[in-house]
Amino acid sequence: MVLDRIGDKWSVLVLLSLAHGPMRFTALRGRIGGVTPKVLTQTLRAMETDGLVTREVFAEVPPRVEYELTALGRSLHEPISAVATWAENHVTEILTHRTQST
Template structure:
């Protein structure tokens, strides 16, 4: 059966949900310049809870988009890095970031007009 993101149980929809998730997009973009530690990711994404960061990192790792490397040092050090599959998302993620920053004013105007009419 051909993948179809519109089909309720299609695995491609699960992938779309993963890569379209706000936290996933931000994590992928933060890892664009190379490996980062958990604390650097947490500092880089305002508003993400430790639980959500951990869940998102695990999901991205499970889907093959990033690797988790534990270094045998005291205290333990863990680095996260994009895999080649994760790196293949960078152009798309950068385009989403640019679009959102370019069009935020238009969105805010539309929201204000909608709210005023409601």
């Protein structure tokens, strides 16, 4: 169950994006790219339920909402970042193997 959350593509990208500090929904969506508002909302809600993200609503007009990693979410950043770095370092090699397999 936990691996489903941390292995989810969008959860990983949200976690890596929020590692830089709190972000509003639109800024987060822009940083991630390619995610629909519906999927991002579902991902953020699931991460909030799991205790990885907090959602803070500011009483302003228009209302402002920011998302931020919790201590639990921040503790996940280092291992996820290591996997992301590995993926970036080996993407060419993996793509080469994929094309050779087909």
